[in-house]
Amino acid sequence: MEQHEVERIVAARGRAADEARPQALAAVRDAGALSARERLAALFDDGVEALEYGILAAAAVDGVADAPADGLIGALGRVHGAPVVAAAYDRTVLDGTQSDRNQRKLARLVTLATMRRLPFVCFVEGDGARPGDPLPPPPVVIGPRARWDVYDGLAEMNGLVPTVAVVTGRVLDGNAGIAFLADCVIAVRGAEFGSRDRATGAVVTRGVEVDAADGHVDLLAEDEDEAIAAVRRYLAQVLLRSAPWEQDPGYEAIGEVIPDNRRRAYDMRRIVRAFADRDSIFELGAGWATSMITAFARIEGRPIGIFANQPLSPLAGAIDAAAADKAARFIELCDAYELPLVSFIDNPGYMVGPQAERDGIARHHARPLAALQHRTVPLCSVQLRKAYGLGPYAMSGYGTSRIQPELRLAWPSVESGGMSLEGAAFLVKRKEIQAASTPEEARAIRDHYAETMRDATTGLRAGQSYSFDDVVLPAETRRRIADVLAAVPTPIPTVKKHTVDLR
Amino acid sequence: MDQRRIDALRAAREGQLDRARPEVVGRVHAGGRLTARERVEALLDAGSAVEYGGIAARTAEGDWIAEAGGVDFVGTVGGRTVIASSTDATDKGGGYGAGRLPRLFALADQYGWPMVLFVDGGGSRARHPRVGLGHIETTGAIGPFNLFDGISELSGRVPTVAIVSGPAFAGHASLAGFSDVVITTPGSAIGMGGPPMVEAALGKKLTPNELAGVEMHDLTGGIDLLVADESAAIDVARRYLAFLGDEPAGVASASADRIAALVPDEGPYDVQSVIEALVDVDSVLELRRNFARSVVTVLARIDGRTVGVVASQPLVDDGAIDEAAATKVGRFVELCDAYDYPLVALVDTPGCVIRRADPNGGADSLEPGITRWHTRVLLAHHHRTVPVVSVRLRRGRGLGAAVLGGLHTGRTISLAAYGWPTVEVGRPDGFGVVYDHNVFDDVIDPAETRARISALLARVPAPPTQGRKKHPVDTW
Numbered sequence: 001m002e003q004h005e006v007e008r009i010v011a012a013r014g015r016a017a018d019e020a021r022p023q024a025l026a027a028v029r030d031a032g033a034l035s036a037r038e039r040l041a042a043l044f045d046d047g048v049e050a051l052e053y054g055i056l057a058a059a060a061v062d063g064v065a066d067a068p069a070d071g072l073i074g075a076l077g078r079v080h081g082a083p084v085v086a087a088a089y090d091r092t093v094l095d096g097t098q099s100d101r102n103q104r105k106l107a108r109l110v111t112l113a114t115m116r117r118l119p120f121v122c123f124v125e126g127d128g129a130r131p132g133d134p135l136p137p138p139p140v141v142i143g144p145r146a147r148w149d150v151y152d153g154l155a156e157m158n159g160l161v162p163t164v165a166v167v168t169g170r171v172l173d174g175n176a177g178i179a180f181l182a183d184c185v186i187a188v189r190g191a192e193f194g195s196r197d198r199a200t201g202a203v204v205t206r207g208v209e210v211d212a213a214d215g216h217v218d219l220l221a222e223d224e225d226e227a228i229a230a231v232r233r234y235l236a237q238v239l240l241r242s243a244p245w246e247q248d249p250g251y252e253a254i255g256e257v258i259p260d261n262r263r264r265a266y267d268m269r270r271i272v273r274a275f276a277d278r279d280s281i282f283e284l285g286a287g288w289a290t291s292m293i294t295a296f297a298r299i300e301g302r303p304i305g306i307f308a309n310q311p312l313s314p315l316a317g318a319i320d321a322a323a324a325d326k327a328a329r330f331i332e333l334c335d336a337y338e339l340p341l342v343s344f345i346d347n348p349g350y351m352v353g354p355q356a357e358r359d360g361i362a363r364h365h366a367r368p369l370a371a372l373q374h375r376t377v378p379l380c381s382v383q384l385r386k387a388y389g390l391g392p393y394a395m396s397g398y399g400t401s402r403i404q405p406e407l408r409l410a411w412p413s414v415e416s417g418g419m420s421l422e423g424a425a426f427l428v429k430r431k432e433i434q435a436a437s438t439p440e441e442a443r444a445i446r447d448h449y450a451e452t453m454r455d456a457t458t459g460l461r462a463g464q465s466y467s468f469d470d471v472v473l474p475a476e477t478r479r480r481i482a483d484v485l486a487a488v489p490t491p492i493p494t495v496k497k498h499t500v501d502l503r
Numbered sequence: 504m505d506q507r508r509i510d511a512l513r514a515a516r517e518g519q520l521d522r523a524r525p526e527v528v529g530r531v532h533a534g535g536r537l538t539a540r541e542r543v544e545a546l547l548d549a550g551s552a553v554e555y556g557g558i559a560a561r562t563a564e565g566d567w568i569a570e571a572g573g574v575d576f577v578g579t580v581g582g583r584t585v586i587a588s589s590t591d592a593t594d595k596g597g598g599y600g601a602g603r604l605p606r607l608f609a610l611a612d613q614y615g616w617p618m619v620l621f622v623d624g625g626g627s628r629a630r631h632p633r634v635g636l637g638h639i640e641t642t643g644a645i646g647p648f649n650l651f652d653g654i655s656e657l658s659g660r661v662p663t664v665a666i667v668s669g670p671a672f673a674g675h676a677s678l679a680g681f682s683d684v685v686i687t688t689p690g691s692a693i694g695m696g697g698p699p700m701v702e703a704a705l706g707k708k709l710t711p712n713e714l715a716g717v718e719m720h721d722l723t724g725g726i727d728l729l730v731a732d733e734s735a736a737i738d739v740a741r742r743y744l745a746f747l748g749d750e751p752a753g754v755a756s757a758s759a760d761r762i763a764a765l766v767p768d769e770g771p772y773d774v775q776s777v778i779e780a781l782v783d784v785d786s787v788l789e790l791r792r793n794f795a796r797s798v799v800t801v802l803a804r805i806d807g808r809t810v811g812v813v814a815s816q817p818l819v820d821d822g823a824i825d826e827a828a829a830t831k832v833g834r835f836v837e838l839c840d841a842y843d844y845p846l847v848a849l850v851d852t853p854g855c856v857i858r859r860a861d862p863n864g865g866a867d868s869l870e871p872g873i874t875r876w877h878t879r880v881l882l883a884h885h886h887r888t889v890p891v892v893s894v895r896l897r898r899g900r901g902l903g904a905a906v907l908g909g910l911h912t913g914r915t916i917s918l919a920a921y922g923w924p925t926v927e928v929g930r931p932d933g934f935g936v937v938y939d940h941n942v943f944d945d946v947i948d949p950a951e952t953r954a955r956i957s958a959l960l961a962r963v964p965a966p967p968t969q970g971r972k973k974h975p976v977d978t979w
Contacts, residue, residue: 155882180877195872350695354709357693357694358723360724362715364979365695370658389696
């Protein structure tokens with residue numbers, strides 16, 4: 001073999017290492033950040049070097065000497081012992097831009113992950129299409145770079161293998177496209193999304209906090225370490241079907257979270273936390289649609305998805321268009337990755353009023369119902385207090401037929417009527433209430449009638465009328481749900497091959 | 504048989520008809536509206552209607568009552584079997600009777616019959632024979648469905664059309680919300696909570712139209728069509744259903760030859776005129792016209808063949824695609840894919856933008872960038888199986904072209920990607936010049952566009968649609 005060429009390759013590989021680029025590494029340190037390779041090393045169980053793809057790929061732009069790996073580190077590594085494909089744009093190489101060549105690398109990794117059903121993680125920080133790249137930037141492509149190009153590959157992965165995007169700095173244009181095609185977007189506070197005007201070069205950005213409030217970023221982390229820990233936590237949920245567990249110390253007293261006064265709000269997060277295995281709650285989308293809580297969790301080590309109404313939110317747990325979207329998306333996410341669903345219900349129904357209608361609730365409300373109708377993962381629900389109107393449909397799978405909810409439980413604090421007692425009192429005693437001389441008197445009349453109707457909607461009555469599979473003591477809830485989830489196969493067998501002849 | 508039995512039956516049936524209750528019919532007509540029976544008669548082909556539940560109506564006390572809250576028929580529209588059901592607001596507020604709709608949903612699912620629902624009314628009956636206050640009857644005695652699961656299951660299986668020509672609240676609004684296409688008349692309303700509930704919950708006294716008027720929904724995407732009156736709504740429903748089949752031929756528009764002159768090299772133009780020049784004369788049915796107007800979504804025909812057209816509208820926001828425009832395209836792509844209507848994308852967009860409201864109440868601003876609303880459309884395109892022909896008239900910057908016409912390596916790659924001579928692929932900018940017509944299958948004379956699309960669509964094998972559901976149509 002030509003020894004000269006061997007030496008050149010070894011040297012080129014060496015030049016691509018972080019240690020060979022002290023200036024670039026110093027810039028990264030000054031910014032308080034990790035290098036692209038360090039990000040992958042932190043993500044994987046045991047480093048990155050051995051499994052790197054395309055380390056020799058160089059920038060095709062004239063006159064650029066220091067552009068190792070063409071600005072995209074891609075590797076196959078292990079997370080929690082399971083193979084995972086990951087890539088990181090390198091901010092120190094031409095601003096983490098996208099070139100035809102590094103997109104070919106990424107497309108190759110995407111195709112590899114799709115082919116072998118491996119989770120995919122991408123650190124997306126970078127400035128979009130690379131100026132001066134001799135080949136057209138995406139999405140203007142002449143031909144596909146692999147069976148799946150980057151965006152189509154991410155679209156193909158959606159629902160097939162989990163995808164996570166990590167946002168650590170400025171993410172423009174094409175890089176942002178990758179983020180918003182991922183199932184889960186985890187962003188470091190202070191990072192930005194944006195776009196560059198291709199004619200003037202002017203850049204417009206917005207903080208990731210804006211996107212978190214709009215439902216486009218699922219989780220905000222304080223720093224990169226926390227973000228990477230969150231990625232590992234996310235992947236653990238879909239990769240590890242069991243885990244060591246212990247009961248939350250607050251579980252035995254979980255029922256005490258519900259106030260004696262049935263009109264007083266409480267924090268549903270306390271219920272969710274006490275119900276799940278100790279320290280197993282991983283909330284997604286905490287920044288938006290706050291009347292709906294969505295969280296990964298475990299019960300007796302088994303991974304589940306929890307969605308729950310939040311009585312403490314400004315909407316008092318009512319489901320508006322955004323909350324409906326959030327629930328629907330979470331149900332589809334859990335269904336895709338075989339995470340059984342558990343819901344905690346306490347809502348006054350879908351949001352009503354002119355603003356809710358303007359937001360399109362009449363169409364958005366259908367999304368969680370459709371998601372529940374088309375799911376195959378098990379669904380166990382616990383109604384803590386109320387669920388009026390279509391509330392039970394949205395949360396418990398009530399009224400679905402393609403598949404039935406596996407378990408519908410209620411607590412003794414349940415109010416099983418179809419509309420609020422106060423609302424019913426208003427409708428029934430409207431004239432009397434409107435004849436009242438002061439608002440206080442009107443409320444007193446209404447509340448008096450509401451209390452007289454309360455007896456008809458108690459937990460015991462709900463059990464007797466078979467509105468639920470059972471009404472359970474709060475501290476019995478875990479046992480019931482864990483037993484059901486252990487008993488039902490996931491995923492369910494969906495195909496009947498043929499009948500068995502009876503004789 | 505004892506003649507008295509026959510006579511009793513005839514009397515019961517006669518009691519259901521409009522002529523048995525002239526006062527009620529007079530009231531309905533005085534309001535400028537049709538009775539439930541008249542609506543369905545106007546919708547279905549003459550003589551085709553077979554009624555379901557013609558006498559199935561009893562009160563809790565066992566008395567016969569008229570209509571059971573509505574009427575149900577199986578009939579034909581343009582020769583195609585359709586289920587038509589109308590609530591009757593004059594009877595129990597149009598509330599559902601036991602098992603009516605689940606029965607119809609099951610039939611529609613079983614045989615692949617489209618459904619047209621006239622759904623004005625106030626939700627469930629205030630007091631049901633079998634269940635208590637405020638409950639919706641969900642005991643699916645006949646067939647596999649309850650209620651909303653039924654229409655959810657039909658989504659993507661058969662076209663569902665809701666016609667709302669009055670106030671529709673609660674369950675009625677829900678049925679409209681689940682439907683593929685919602686056709687409305689002025690002054691009507693669609694809302695999850697009706698005026699009494701809003702008054703009880705929020706202390707606001709509003710009329711149905713003030714609370715959730717279809718004129719508002721027309722701008723915000725809550726409906727697909729707002730037409731002059733019930734007759735017009737019925738005509739539009741018939742036209743919509745007709746798109747399920749191809750016609751043997753079609754006539755080009757008079758402006759077809761002048762299509763190139765409709766698009767200037769620079770500056771705004773009305774893409775509606777381009778669409779009209781491209782498709783068969785008088786074949787355009789536009790959905791969500793006044794919502795997210797920077798993109799246009801229409802059903803139309805080319806040489807008789809049904810197509811869905813998505814097009815940039817440079818007259819509005821220069822054709823930029825905001826979140827609402829993206830979701831408008833995404834839902835339309837899913838709709839066309841579900842019912843196997845090939846897509847034509849007319850692309851001329853400066854790219855994707857995010858709409859920001861002015862906190863001081865001024866005009867919205869548009870910020871370049873994308874969100875999940877934009878990428879959601881890429882998912883719809885990636886998974887569709889209907890063919891798409893994309894035609895880039897001028898610009899297709901950033902992800903904009905992909906939002907309208909899909910990407911190159913989706914599960915179903917584009918049938919053809921064309922550019923017009925005005926196409927912008929060689930723009931000089933700070934990023935260098937990309938000038939390569941190879942990004943298209945061909946650059947064509949605009950006047951050729953119609954013939955090219957028609958010739959290609961004629962060669963695509965017919966999809967095996969019978970008895971299968973590809974996916975539901977997202978309601979948003």
